[in-house]
Amino acid sequence: MRIEIICTGDEVLTGKIVNTNFGYISQKLEDVGLSVRWGTTVGDDRETLLAAFVQAGERADAVIVNGGLGPTIDDLSQEIAARAAGVELMLNEEWLATMEEFFRRRSRVMSPNNRKQAMLPQGSEILDNPIGTACGFAMDIGQARFFFTPGVPRELHPMLEEQIIPRLIARGGAPAAIRLKRFHSYGLGESHVDALLEGVEALVADGSAKLGFRAHYPQIETKVTVRGADDADIMAKLAPVVAEIRKRLGNFILAEDDDTLEGVILQKLRTENGSLAVVEMFTGGGIAERIAPLPGAEYIFRRGIVARDIAELWDALQVMAPREISPAGAEAVAEAARRQADASHGLAVLIDLDDGPDRIDFGGTICLAIAGADGIVDSRRSRILGGREWVRLGAVELGLDCLRRRLYGLPVTERIDFERT
Amino acid sequence: MRIEIICTGDEVLTGKIVNTNFGYISQKLEDVGLSVRWGTTVGDDRETLLAAFVQAGERADAVIVNGGLGPTIDDLSQEIAARAAGVELMLNEEWLATMEEFFRRRSRVMSPNNRKQAMLPQGSEILDNPIGTACGFAMDIGQARFFFTPGVPRELHPMLEEQIIPRLIARGGAPAAIRLKRFHSYGLGESHVDALLEGVEALVADGSAKLGFRAHYPQIETKVTVRGADDADIMAKLAPVVAEIRKRLGNFILAEDDDTLEGVILQKLRTENGSLAVVEMFTGGGIAERIAPLPGAEYIFRRGIVARDIAELWDALQVMAPREISPAGAEAVAEAARRQADASHGLAVLIDLDDGPDRIDFGGTICLAIAGADGIVDSRRSRILGGREWVRLGAVELGLDCLRRRLYGLPVTERIDFERT
Numbered sequence: 001m002r003i004e005i006i007c008t009g010d011e012v013l014t015g016k017i018v019n020t021n022f023g024y025i026s027q028k029l030e031d032v033g034l035s036v037r038w039g040t041t042v043g044d045d046r047e048t049l050l051a052a053f054v055q056a057g058e059r060a061d062a063v064i065v066n067g068g069l070g071p072t073i074d075d076l077s078q079e080i081a082a083r084a085a086g087v088e089l090m091l092n093e094e095w096l097a098t099m100e101e102f103f104r105r106r107s108r109v110m111s112p113n114n115r116k117q118a119m120l121p122q123g124s125e126i127l128d129n130p131i132g133t134a135c136g137f138a139m140d141i142g143q144a145r146f147f148f149t150p151g152v153p154r155e156l157h158p159m160l161e162e163q164i165i166p167r168l169i170a171r172g173g174a175p176a177a178i179r180l181k182r183f184h185s186y187g188l189g190e191s192h193v194d195a196l197l198e199g200v201e202a203l204v205a206d207g208s209a210k211l212g213f214r215a216h217y218p219q220i221e222t223k224v225t226v227r228g229a230d231d232a233d234i235m236a237k238l239a240p241v242v243a244e245i246r247k248r249l250g251n252f253i254l255a256e257d258d259d260t261l262e263g264v265i266l267q268k269l270r271t272e273n274g275s276l277a278v279v280e281m282f283t284g285g286g287i288a289e290r291i292a293p294l295p296g297a298e299y300i301f302r303r304g305i306v307a308r309d310i311a312e313l314w315d316a317l318q319v320m321a322p323r324e325i326s327p328a329g330a331e332a333v334a335e336a337a338r339r340q341a342d343a344s345h346g347l348a349v350l351i352d353l354d355d356g357p358d359r360i361d362f363g364g365t366i367c368l369a370i371a372g373a374d375g376i377v378d379s380r381r382s383r384i385l386g387g388r389e390w391v392r393l394g395a396v397e398l399g400l401d402c403l404r405r406r407l408y409g410l411p412v413t414e415r416i417d418f419e420r421t
Numbered sequence: 422m423r424i425e426i427i428c429t430g431d432e433v434l435t436g437k438i439v440n441t442n443f444g445y446i447s448q449k450l451e452d453v454g455l456s457v458r459w460g461t462t463v464g465d466d467r468e469t470l471l472a473a474f475v476q477a478g479e480r481a482d483a484v485i486v487n488g489g490l491g492p493t494i495d496d497l498s499q500e501i502a503a504r505a506a507g508v509e510l511m512l513n514e515e516w517l518a519t520m521e522e523f524f525r526r527r528s529r530v531m532s533p534n535n536r537k538q539a540m541l542p543q544g545s546e547i548l549d550n551p552i553g554t555a556c557g558f559a560m561d562i563g564q565a566r567f568f569f570t571p572g573v574p575r576e577l578h579p580m581l582e583e584q585i586i587p588r589l590i591a592r593g594g595a596p597a598a599i600r601l602k603r604f605h606s607y608g609l610g611e612s613h614v615d616a617l618l619e620g621v622e623a624l625v626a627d628g629s630a631k632l633g634f635r636a637h638y639p640q641i642e643t644k645v646t647v648r649g650a651d652d653a654d655i656m657a658k659l660a661p662v663v664a665e666i667r668k669r670l671g672n673f674i675l676a677e678d679d680d681t682l683e684g685v686i687l688q689k690l691r692t693e694n695g696s697l698a699v700v701e702m703f704t705g706g707g708i709a710e711r712i713a714p715l716p717g718a719e720y721i722f723r724r725g726i727v728a729r730d731i732a733e734l735w736d737a738l739q740v741m742a743p744r745e746i747s748p749a750g751a752e753a754v755a756e757a758a759r760r761q762a763d764a765s766h767g768l769a770v771l772i773d774l775d776d777g778p779d780r781i782d783f784g785g786t787i788c789l790a791i792a793g794a795d796g797i798v799d800s801r802r803s804r805i806l807g808g809r810e811w812v813r814l815g816a817v818e819l820g821l822d823c824l825r826r827r828l829y830g831l832p833v834t835e836r837i838d839f840e841r842t
Contacts, residue, residue, distance in 0.1 A: 013460060014451050015444030016635055022462070023436030030435050037469060039434060039462030041443070048458060214437055278727075284713030285706025288727045292705030293813055295779075298729040303737055306699075306709045306725030308718055312762070316724055341733070358716075392714055 001172040003029065004038040004060040004144075006052055008067040008077060009151060013043040021066050021156060031180045031225055032165055033210065034172065044074040053084035057142020062168055064160075067151035069134035071113045077148050078137075082121035085141045089119045095126060095135045102133055127163045131155045138167070145171065179234045183222040183245055185252040186261070186401045187416030190215045193222060196248045200224075203244060204237045217390070218397040218418065219261075222249070251410045254401060261400050262290040268407045269300050269344070276403075277341035278304045279333050279348035281313065281325075282364065286396040287349060303341035310350075325352040327379035330369035334379075338371045345406070346371040349399035353391070363420070364391040368399050370406045378402070378412040382419045394418055422593040424450065425459040425481040425565075427473055429488040429498065430572060434464040442487050442577060452601045452646055453586055454631065455593065465495040474505035478563020483589055485581075488572035490555035492534045498569050499558075503542035506562045510540045516547060516556045523554055548584045552576045559588070566592065600655045604643040604666055606673040607682070607822045608837030611636050614643060617669045621645075624665060625658045638811070639818040639839065640682075643670070672831045675822060682821050683711040689828045690721050690765070697824075698762035699725045700754050700769035702734065702746075703785065707817040708770060724762035731771075746773040748800035751790035755800075759792045766827070767792040770820035774812070784841070785812040789820050791827045799823070799833040803840045815839055 005025055012019045019041070026036045040056065042048045049068075056063045068077030082089045096118040103110040120126075120137050127136030127147065134150035136159045147164045149156050169178070185193065190213050201209050208227040213220060224241055228234035246253060254261045269276060278288050278301075288304035291297055307313040313333065314323045317340065321332035330348045338346025352365040363385035371377045380402065384394040402412045426446055433440045440462070447457045461477065463469045470489075477484040489498030503510045517539040524531040541547075541558050548557030548568065555571035557580045568585045570577050590599070606614065611634050622630050629648040634641060645662055649655035667674060675682045690697060699709050699722075709725035712718055728734040734754065735744045738761065742753035751769045759767025773786040784806035792798045801823065805815040823833045 007460075013447065013457055015447030018439070018441060018444050020439060023439045026434065026436030036434055037464070037466075038473075039428075039460075041460030041462075043458070045458075052459075280706075282714055283710075284722075285701075285709030285725055285727065286714075288706030289704075289710055292727055292729055293703055293707075293809070295809075301705075301727075301729050302733055304706055304725070304727030306706065306713055306722075306727070308713055308722050309720055312723055316762070341737070388714070388716075 001034065001061045001168070002059065003034060003036045003168070004040065004056045004063045005036055006040045006042065006056060006063060006065045008042055008044065008049060008065065010043045010074070012067070012151075013041055021151065021153060024153070024157070025064055025066065025160060027214075028160055028165065029168070030212065031223065032169060032178050033225060033227065034165075034168055044068065044076060046076060046080060049076055049080040050084055053080060053141055053146070057084065057144045057146070060144045062171065063141070063144050063146045064164065065146060065148045066156065067149075069117065069136070069148060069150050071111065071117055071133070075116075078116075078119055078121060081139060081141065081146065081148065085121055085139060087122040090122050091115075092118045092120045092124070092126065092135070095120070098135075099133050127159055129155050129159055131158070136163070138164075177230050177234055178225055178227045179231075179238060181224045181226075181238060181242060182257050183224075183249060183253050184255045184259075184261070185220050185222065185249055186218055186254050186397055187252050187414070187418070188220065188249070189417040190220055192417055193220050193249065197222070197245060200241060200244050200248070203240050209237060209241050218394050219254075251405065251414060254404055261397070261404060262294060265400065265404050265407060266291060266294055266297055266300060268404075270296065272344070272407075274344035274407075275300050275302045275341070277302050277337040277343040277346045279313065279317070279337045279346070279350075280304065280306045281308055281310070281349070282351040282353055283349055283392055283396050283399065284308075286392065287347070287399050290396065290400060302343045303337065305337060313350075325350045325365070325367050327367050327369065327381050330367040331371065331377045331379050334369040335371035335377060338373070344373045345403070347399055347403050349395055351391070351395055353388075358388045360387055361385055362387050362391065364395065366395050366398060368402055370403055370412065372406070378406055380413045382416070384418055385420055422455065422482045422589070423480065424455060424457045424589070425461065425477045425484045426457055427461045427463065427477060427484060427486045429463055429465065429470060429486065431464040431495070433488070433572075434462055442572065442574060445574070445578070446485055446487065446581060448635075449581055449586065450589070451633065452644065453590060453599045454646060454648065455586075455589055465489065465497060467497060467501060470497055470501040471505055474501060474562055474567070478505065478565045478567070481565045483592065484562070484565050484567045485585065486567060486569045487577065488570075490538065490557070490569060490571050492532070492538055492554070496537075499537075499540055499542060502560060502562065502567065502569065506542055506560060508543040511543050512536075513539045513541045513545075513547065513556070516541070519556075520554050548580055550576050550580055552579070557584070559585075598651050598655055599646060599648045600652075600659060602645045602647075602659060602663060603678050604645075604670060604674050605676045605680075605682070606641050606643065606670055607639055607675050607818055608673050608835070608839070609641065609670070610838040611641055613838055614641050614670065618643070618666060621662060621665050621669070624661050630658060630662050639815050640675070672826065672835055675825055682818070682825060683715065686821065686825050686828060687712060687715055687718055687721060689825075691717065693765070693828075695765035695828075696721050696723045696762070698723050698758040698764040698767045700734065700738070700758045700767070700771075701725065701727045702729055702731070702770070703772040703774055704770055704813055704817050704820065705729075707813065708768070708820050711817065711821060723764040724758065726758060734771075746771045746786070746788050748788050748790065748802050751788040752792065752798045752800050755790040756792040756798060759794070765794045766824070768820055768824050770816055772812070772816055774809075779809045781808055782806055783808050783812065785816065787816050787819060789816075789823055791824055791833065793827070799827055801834045803837070805839055806841055 334348035369379035755769035
């Protein structure tokens, strides 16, 4: 199936807002095995919108149009869709009633120009929007099925996932049952993950399992999609694949699906009545910021200390050990912070940065330690290159990941691909 | 002039990477008074690339193509450009020599497939790339002038700004001399800034001054472009506009052009031999993280303390005042942190969050204080609504902006648009 995405709106066309909807739609389609062939961006302009709709109706089988469903005069999608299909705009009584109910429940009066949002091209199929007043709809233009969606991401997301993707899968003849499973890892590069997982797709003999990767430095997301006749079929196919991925990526998997590294750490501390103190230098508060603001972290995240200067850090914590950025120094600081905050765990991430201006081979030597109330202190030394911000982000992730490993009884010093030794 | 941007590459089309180049190019063109009419995204596929080039050559006057200039087999831009124009690919000896020099200076051997990067359509004009091996070039396809650019942002940026934009301005008949001036503000909403600046464009009688806004919550960027015959003409036109904007936005302007709020704070502390201690709760380290990692902050950012629980915070700082999130509580904490770190300034941002799950009217009451070595302590109470993350980001910015105001002798308690009282 040839699919086109048309993003509309002056703010997107002029770059005033970054268009995250395009990538979102494209990724969600990829996740179910559908590929986008063209992306088109046009402004709130009748002539170019009409040309874009007509062209997409000629070259694509399915078109997702994003934006232009609002109540203001520069929202043109319904009007131009009707013109492109050669049909009239008609008041849709069903959507008008939905909108009136929407405003009534919020004790607000519906403005007259909201009525425009219920004017749909004749013969349209409504795509429900439980969150806002923009009415999604589907219709034919030329030889393609068009799906019109709101520009507001939290309205777009459920409409795409719950209403449009099932229709696309049905039209494309693919099995409607598909499942996406995700693994988040840290410490292995994308090509390394790819190599480690070689042959995993073949565990499903009929070729209905597909692997994909997405790198958000410093994490890599591994995605598996499996299609099947029904849920039972999918689960049967997915189980050996999931087991094999867990086995091959092992300790490097930090979370699955919607879980996050910081969420997994917080959850583990909570179930063990644990608590945390964090000491940072160049990461500058970036480690604390990942955990401290989370709901439920109020009593678990006890204390964070940030200092750029080592003498200042030692003074702040009144540590007696030698003032040095070394594993031993990190151990002393982690234990001092843990004890002062009366926490079950103390994490210290010390960094000795290279001198000079930022550059691609600018690096930092990271000495980190995790102290526990059990008296055990783990530490490691690591060197990361790649520029100031790269080193900083890498150190935040390394610190958090080593804490996860400690909490789950995994080796804290396992070598990662990003370090030089 | 009708301008089209064509973004190429499977990673962009599938949403595997977010396409920030499109918005970047579009904004840079807007900044000099040029508008983009179409955006097209296609993958690394010969047939769709050719169709996209041919179509753009028919409907646009100028086309910027991004990506596809690399050495690998899926980099197709030169090949398809030559086909679209009906010319041959020829080895460009000048670029080959440039590449050989590039590798020689880095003591690396040029791989044979880099030679492909010097194969350009006959009659192309080279657009220099001082940073990488991808050769930018310009040529005619159909009735449009095409500009081919690399996908790597740090290679694209100088090529666009230094080589392509001047050529577009020259072709468009607009005056080649144009200047962009930017103001960053915090505390006024976009529509408020817009209203405050009404009539400012008219200060330049010939209509060559243009205002624009870009909101990156919580900051607003105000942009002014002025065109003129030459630099002297532009400076003469710009001066009264800049003076008027500074007067009208007043204390709310936190930085201009490439300066940042955190950079301005660090700079001021540095020139006054000052130093800083920061105390945070729900912001979780986010205030420290804006300043501590900056080059030059090593000795100025003395210490940051983060705790979510108020009792923990008071214990950490050994404060004797009542344990409460109030202006008086913030004052006591700010002064204690300042004194313990022996800093010239102490900033404390305490937040009393609403209960319950995240929602659009979830809010927080912020009590912040700034203590100085001069014995003066400023404080303010502020309430921000809009959901957990909105409150957190707003509190980070409010804290930093009040610190800026204190350092520059401006009123710390001036009301902002984002607060409810």
